[in-house]
């Protein structure tokens with residue numbers, strides 16, 4: 271979130287506090303003020319890049335953070351450091367004002383509560399959460415392979431009215447929050463949590479829809495996702511990935527290239543943005559990977575499968591030329607004629 275008015279107010283209040291305490295307001299301090307932040311109820315979370323100048327320590331810390339809190343109209347302040355690359359994405363968040371670490375974030379009429387020092391909140395995924403909430407899945411069984419605190423599980427249950435969601439999650443802190451959020455949003459009776467590695471705990475043969483919401487890639491769980499799909503009626507996979515592109519749009523793709531993809535009938539694929547060449551390459555590669563897994567599974571069951579590329583959703587830009595995409599793949603079983 272960003273607001274120039276608040277930034278100006280923060281500069282004014284803090285420079286006055288420096289003056290009042292007889293301290294020198296150094297030029298570098300202005301650049302050290304936060305440019306963005308996340309607000310969760312009465313708590314504001316700043317990134318590690320702000321308030322890092324040692325000169326802030328010249329002030330009484332409680333007075334300093336209270337002054338910041340008044341500007342942002344919050345009671346608690348937390349600072350985020352770099353997210354741990356530990357697989358469960360543990361944030362290193364420290365409270366610098368206040369003691370209680372649980373926060374409640376409400377978006378799209380859903381209450382997400384979590385411990386801000388133990389779980390992350392993916393606010394950048396709001397468009398995908400809304401897309402999931404608009405799916406009409408009243409009669410569907412869904413498997414959410416990377417449920418977290420319920421980012422997609424909750425919209426699917428609350429707004430999409432999914433019949434049942436099987437939610438896999440291996441971070442015990444996220445599981446605790448998910449349990450609490452299912453209860454708070456009154457949907458606990460339509461969800462079962464599978465605590466552990468989705469490659470081991472994910473249910474098999476049940477899903478009309480499988481969510482693979484992990485970036486940069488959910489590749490390691492493709493196998494379990496294919497096994498989760500209902501083997502009699504098929505299902506849709508929603509596969510998340512960060513994809514790098516140079517910006518070449520599909521208008522520039524040659525006819526020969528398009529023919530290459532025609533196996534999947536890509537001319538029917540939809541996209542919420544102008545389709546880029548590399549996005550299509552990634553989609554085709556992903557469909558090939560899924561196809562190979564299904565073929566391998568086919569050796570054990572009598573099912574053959576067809577795959578259809580339905581849609582590419584561009585969720586957000588992750589960095590220059592890196593986009594968070596979701597590929598919707600339809601998997602349909604058919605029995606061989608003989």
Ligand SMILES: C[S@@+](CC[C@H](N)C(=O)[O-])C[C@H]1O[C@@H](n2cnc3c(N)ncnc32)[C@H](O)[C@@H]1O
Pocket residue numbers: 357358359392395415416417418419421422438439440441444466467468469483484485491
């Ligand atoms: C960053 S969250 C993503 C949540 C949500 N889908 C989103 O995009 O906002 C990914 C979650 O998947 C969990 N996770 C990662 N690998 C997993 C695995 N193999 N089995 C179960 N959970 C896993 C992490 O603990 C984390 O809570």
